[in-house]
Structures are given as C-alpha cells and as structure tokens.
Amino acid sequence: MSKAVTIFDTTLRDGTQGEGISLSADDKLKIAKKLDQLGVHYIEGGIPGSNSKDIEFFKRVQEFGLSATVTAFGSTRRKDSIAEHDPNLNRILESGAKATSLVGKSWDFHVHTALQTTLEENLAMIYDSIAYLKRQGMEVLFDAEHFFDGYKNNPEYALAVMRKAEEAGADWLVMCDTNGGTMPHEVYDIVSNLASRVTTARLGIHTHNDCELAVANALNAVRAGAEQVQGTMNGYGERCGNANLCSIIPNLQLKLGYNVIENDQLSQLTNTARYVSEIANVHMPVGQPFVGTAAFAHKGGIHVSAIMRDSRTYEHIAPETVGNRQRVLVSELAGQSNILSKAQEMGIKFDPENEETRQVISKIKDLEHQGYQFEGADASLELLLRQANGEMKELFVFESFKMLVEKSAGKPVVSEAFIKLKIDGNSLYTAAEGNGPVNALDNALRKALISYYPALKNIHLSDYKVRVLDDKDATASKVRVLIESKDASNSWSTVGVSGNVIEASWEALVDSLRYALQGQIKLEHTEVISAGQGLVNH
C-alpha cells in the first residue's frame, strides 16, 4: 500500500496575502466548499478576530459540515505575557475551529530583530501557547517560521524550537521556508535530519516560490519524511506565492506514488483551480502546469502530427486524469494541419485539397495578421469555419449603430445606443440605455432580436477583456476585445478587433449571439417569422 500524504490548504489565509487577491466572507465559504469536494484534508480559513470577514467565515463554515478540518491561524502568545490571557489565542479557541496552526519563530535572527526578545522567552512563548491550546482539546500544528533559514544559521536553536513544540504536545511540526530561498537539496538534508529526531509529532512542509522551487522543495520534503504539505490553489500568496497545490497533488499522486486524494477527486483538479481563480478574480496563466488551458495545448506542426498518432508522444500524463483536455492551437507558426484538426474537433469536414479550404486557411492567417487571436476565441473560429463550409446564415443585415455617452458635473453618466438593422426585409430601429456603452449596445441589440430569437434571454456575457495590440500609442492603436458568454450549461469566447473599442466590442458581441443561436439561424428562424412575431419595430 502506498504511503499517504495530507494536504493542508491555506488559500484562504496565506493565499490572500498575494498582490491583487482579496476574498469576501462569501468568496471564502464558496472556495472552502469546493476545496472540501476536492478532498484536501485541512482548510485554513483565516485569522480569527483579525477582521469582519474572518469572523463571519469561522461562524458560517460550521454549518457546512465539511469533511476537511477547518483550521484557524494565529501567533504564539506575546512576549512577557500569559497564554491564558492572550487575546489572539483566546480568539482561536472561540472561533469554533478544531485545529490551529500556530506560528512561532525558529530563526534566532528573527527572535532578536522582529520579536525583540530573548531566545529563552521565544521558547517559552511556543511552549506555553501550544500547551494551552492542547489543554483546550485543539489539534495543534506548529508552524516553525523561517525554519530552514534558522537551521542554516543556528541549527541547535532551530532544533531546540522543534523539540520544545513537540514537548508541549504539538501534533504537527511544520517546517516553513518563509522567505522561499532554500534549495531543494538543502530541504532534503534538513528534513531528513529533523525526521530522525522527532518522536511523537509528525512533520509538515510549507514552502514559498521565491526561487521558483516551492513545488520541488515540497516534494523533496515528502521524500525525506514529511507527511503533510501546505500550499495554496494556483500558488497564490505573498511575493512570488506559496507552493502550488495544483501541481503538488498530481506530482505526489501520479508521479511519486503517494496516496493523496481519490482519483475521481483528482479529476476535479482543473475545474477546482479555475473556479478558485474565477472567485479570486485572478487570471490563470494559460501555461499553468496541469490545469492551465495551454497545459496540454500543441502549437508546433511536428508535435501536432505526432500527437494525432499517439498523444503520449508529447503529453506526460493523460490530461483527463486531472480534468484537463488536449487542445490544438491555431497559429501563424502552424500549418494547415492544425486548422484541419481543429475543424475535425468541431465536427466540421474539410477536404484539405479543396479550394474553399485553402481560402478559409488564408483568411484565418490574414485575420491573425490583423490582430485577431483565435487561441482564446474558439467560438469565433468555429463560426468562420462553419461559414466557409456554407452552414451559416447571417443573424441580420446590419445598417448602422450610434453610441452616445454623456457626463455632466455632478450628474450620473448616461449611455445610449441606437441600432438599425433588417431581418428578412423588416427594418428594425431600436434604442436602449445601459450601464455602459457595451451594455447599451447589448441591450439595444437584444431588444431588436429577442422576438426572433427567444433563446437570447438565457444568455449573458460573463467576461469582457480589452487588450491594446500596439503599445506605442495606446489610445490610438488597435484593440482586441474578447467576450465570454454563458448560458445554463456552456460558455464560449468570441473576438473582435478594431482601432475602436466600441466597434471591436460590437463585433465580438454579434459573434457571441451568432454562436449561441447557431441552431436557430438554420432551423427555427422561418418558423418564428411565420408565427407573426418580430414584425414590429421596437
């Protein structure tokens, strides 16, 4: 039987120290639920009493009945005081959490510089705090801050700290590479040394990514005897982030043979990682290992032809194991084989020898040259390919739009859009207000189309991104707009490019609706007209 490793997730505490990351109590509760389904064993929720969000989190999470152990973070008691009277320790007890990770100093330099106390008092602070919380029945994880730096500078003292924590009854001794500067071989040696000395406590590892080695350091610690890994989803955290659990979990389970979570939980990894990035409102790098949209994406022509024979030629694991999928990227670098395999993926048949096929490939390359990027806009690409294949009618005939934004001092800003178009010979002229210009356009367009295409009411735009393509003169250069849309079960992305952000948005907006209504453009259109709807100008 393979050895088990316990996963301690600190996305909700250490993760929120990352630049640009801020989670509400609701956000934290949603993420906790999702992490619990993924099967992590500890969920560190925050610092009880430090702010209103964390107070609310610890209160409401108790109703969820999570399988994971909810953990509260705090520091050892203040210097020259009594643990029983320490307000922070008492807030941990009051939080309702069953476990606590209690941080203490293990580097003599920090005891002197940051705590400004004696080495003996620091040991007493650690002993008293752990012993107090253990007497109250809590599970205690002792986070030895800067353990590796401490060990390298004064090994006797770093080890004395761990011995003291163990004597006080700590269940886990967690070795922190707080500054993220330790090398993997040092981690292996130091963990091995500590592992040979502990008797009752078990070892955990908490690494940071300042040298781009947090994952390697965590794996080496496990190989040297640690039984718990602390980290965050997507590696969020202060400075360069914490150890990324999205990489550590599959490495431990699929590569090193440890028993971490169930296989069906592992297949939720990609989904969980993307969910957390949505809630945290942080864009996931496309190339994020295991879970990124490009993690199993193939661009080079030679690679693409090889994976079409056998995907193991350029994939280190089957993407489905972690809930991800293979993609073939369309790009200038690639030959027509990429576009053809993309068409195949979409169920569109193209004959590579055909004149139309050559035309659509040259059109796609020309659009890419103008600044379109179909790697992030599969739906627009699919529309192009289906159109070339003669499958699509237009939604409507465009005549004009006008968009007006007005702002006077002391008054709210007003956005209005006016749209003229034709459907089957009927002129439609609509006007609508909106919260902003794109919303006004969206509203006016829906107003014009809804009676022809009632399915529109179930569709909404879920993300809107603008990218300036040429940074030499930002407001005078081309922009690319990407729009993501959703209905109850699907999401799709479309692209528009123009020197004008409103025109680019319009283009992506129209594509989004065309994609959503693909079926109707071909099938239901005539039927709706004959029912006498949609004949009135709105």
Add this chain to the structure above:
Amino acid sequence: MSKAVTIFDTTLRDGTQGEGISLSADDKLKIAKKLDQLGVHYIEGGIPGSNSKDIEFFKRVQEFGLSATVTAFGSTRRKDSIAEHDPNLNRILESGAKATSLVGKSWDFHVHTALQTTLEENLAMIYDSIAYLKRQGMEVLFDAEHFFDGYKNNPEYALAVMRKAEEAGADWLVMCDTNGGTMPHEVYDIVSNLASRVTTARLGIHTHNDCELAVANALNAVRAGAEQVQGTMNGYGERCGNANLCSIIPNLQLKLGYNVIENDQLSQLTNTARYVSEIANVHMPVGQPFVGTAAFAHKGGIHVSAIMRDSRTYEHIAPETVGNRQRVLVSELAGQSNILSKAQEMGIKFDPENEETRQVISKIKDLEHQGYQFEGADASLELLLRQANGEMKELFVFESFKMLVEKSAGKPVVSEAFIKLKIDGNSLYTAAEGNGPVNALDNALRKALISYYPALKNIHLSDYKVRVLDDKDATASKVRVLIESKDASNSWSTVGVSGNVIEASWEALVDSLRYALQGQIKLEHTEVISAGQGLVNH
C-alpha cells in the same frame, strides 16, 4: 574558483511555441541584442528557412557582432536519405550561424511512432547529420529529444544514441525532458549516470515545466554534472513553458555558487525580463520569481513592520542584486503602517496621529472597497496622498463631456468627443475626433489643455487595460481601467473605476495628466496665464 555554467537561450525558437507568443524579425533582433548584453552564451534564433522571419533574422543578426554564439535549430536528416542532400541541414549551413542545435530522437517509442523508422536508421540519421555539420566546421549541440523518457523506458538505447552523437563529434550532448514529466531525483540519477560515461562531449540540460519542476530539474542536472542550461526568458514555451532562465541564472549564481554571468549583468536581469515581456506582448505575472513586480512586495502588516527594521527578515536576497526593488503594498489587509511607509517612499510626510491622516487612510480603504486597486496604480495613490497633504490644485474645473461613436454599414467608424471645462474662470469647449472613444477624449482634453500646459506634448499613453470587476453580468457591471503613461524617461500608472468604461477611462486619463503635470499645477500655471495664452476656446 567556482565552476562555470553556460547559458543557452532559446526564447527566439522554443519560446515562440508558447500560446499567444509571436515575434517578428525585428522583435527577435531587439531581444537578441538585449540577451547579449545580459551575457547569455548562446542565442538560438530560430529554424533557418522555415519562414521569412527566421531567414531575415539570421541574415541581419550577423551585422550586430554579438558576443553570444548565434545558433540555428534543425532536425537530423530525413530517414533513408543522405545528409549532404538534406535541404534542412543545408539551410543550417547557409544561415551563417556558427553553431547548431540538432534535434534527434532518443526514445525508442518515438522512433517507432513519430519517425516510423528502425532504431538503427535513427542512429545513422544522428551520426550522419552531426558528422556532416562538423566537417563543415560548425559547433554542434545534439539535442536528445525525450532523453529522460527514453532512458526510463530503454536505457540501453538512450545511452547508445548519446554514444553515437559523441562518436560523430558533437560538442555538446543536451538531455531534453521534452514532455516535462520527469522528477528532480530522476534527473539527478540519470544525468549522473550519463556524466560517468561521456569522454569528449560536454553535457547540457533542456527541461520543460509541465510538472512545475523545470527550474529544479535544471539545477539538479547541473549538480549532477551538466555544464550548460537551456531555457527561455520568463519561461516562455509550448504548453507550460520551458525552464525559466530568469530563475535559473540567479539560483545558480547566488545560491549554488556557480559562475554564470557578471554581477553587473545580473543586475540587468529584471530589466531584461520585462523588456522581453514587453516585446513579446505578454504580461508578466506580478509574482514571477526574482523579476516580477511583486517578487519583493510586502502586504502583511507584520511583515511590513519587520522589513522596515531589517529587510533580510522577509527577503531571501537583496532585490537590487537582480535589478528589482522592494515594494510595500497598500491593501485592505494591511494596517495604516503600509500606507504611511508608501507615503514615506514618495517623500510625503504624514503624522500618524493626525486627523487628516486617518481620513486619507479611510478614503483609500473606501475606494478599494469600490473596486479601485492602487497596487497597480501608484500615480493615482500618490495624487490622493498629495491632495490630502494639501499639495495639489486641480488641473481644471470639469463641466461635461459627450462621446459619440457612429458606424454605418460599409463606412468607417467615427468617434468624436466634446469637452467643456474651465481653467481660472475661462470656459473651454473643445471637440476632437479620434481612432476610438478614449483617443477622441484624450485628443479633446489635450486640445483644451495644451496651451496652459505645453509639457503635455511629450506625454503619451503606453498601455490601456480594462478589467471587469464582477463577472456575473459582464457588460452591466463595474469596470476598472488602468492607464500607463510615458514621457521620455518615466512611466506611471493611474486607475479609474465606474460602471461605464468611458467614465472610468476619463478618470484614469485625467489622473495621468494630473500626475504628469504635478509640478506645473503648482508652479507654472499662473505664469502661462499671464502670458496671455489659453484664453481662446479651441
């Protein structure tokens, strides 16, 4: 004396396989120059003859007189053919490059599946190709594709491939972890084994980041005997990217004591990494190790007070060593100490006990709550702080703006802006067209202000970003606009938030000009008025 490690940069070849990365010949030449200044030893420019960009690159780079060895990439000869007649090998010779990295198969599975030939023919392909290019006087680096997978599946064959390449005269045997699936301890063992067998050739390592272990794998290979590391700037590359040289170089030099580049070159690392990300038009993750803007940024209140005593408490190296700098982030999580230290960094004096100080801190927290983010908009924060400190006058008194975008079928889109404002009691009413709405606003605003503030002509907007803050209904929710502006020597960032993208842009635009004209708002204003300028409506 410490041992030297050679750096082989493949940003211009393997890096361009990354999703969303596309470099023109000009881009490649600019990057090559910058890499040469950083001190990398080999610059792989591309695949000669594969496309017009690479042809142009190899031609023009010869005029630069780089210190680095420019290297051309290619494959071993085709199966069942003669090296001397191989068009790709001959294109390498014609490229003018002094060195070539020649990729060949070392995994039996790939020989059968991808090449569809025999193991013997593959050995002959490798031998013939290397021997041919060596006879023509080139330096040859043999890239053993999938060497680690090959070794794990059929060690005899993988080693036979390397022996054959060495016999043919290869100068370097480069062990590639092409699929990025190998664990660091496996890399150490396999490299050690090969190192004990080679006689004349030297070893190189080429890793990929699919398990988030590319950096660790490269370091382990060096510790086991490799003398060359291949990678890319910022880790660009196919799928999850190549090994990130921006982390490998400082780790080797500062942590492991190898001799890689000069110290003054190392202090250009951050600058080089950011330059490459600008040219590649890929945003650098804020938390990128060593070179990211958050790599030495401190958010937690306790950390901030400790680093103010001694920065070694939470920094693993001095940021200046790699040309980066320490930052203190202003955030909801942090106490007023962060804001005060930020003010101090800007040379603004605030008394923490003062009522105004408490007011500005509470205003900043309130704005953050509304969706402003000052972490990426230092200039807007500075304006707030200076305003609170009584240092700023307003640029003008705002009365109104109108913005109109019109598009009719078959005609180009038109954007116009109309602005009413007052300066010192003089009403100004200007109108301007632009390529897009923000450009029209920018033009109309400059038209109104330029005679009062002539310095405006040297300022332009260099980046424009829009972020939707609430993804539940993208076109109806709040947006945050970040604008980056530049003059000849500086760049600064400002922020605007609104439900309306035009209003948010206006806000960031006005802040950008206010920041640029800080001095003038206080000093030159009266003088210009008295010179009789700016009194006429434009």
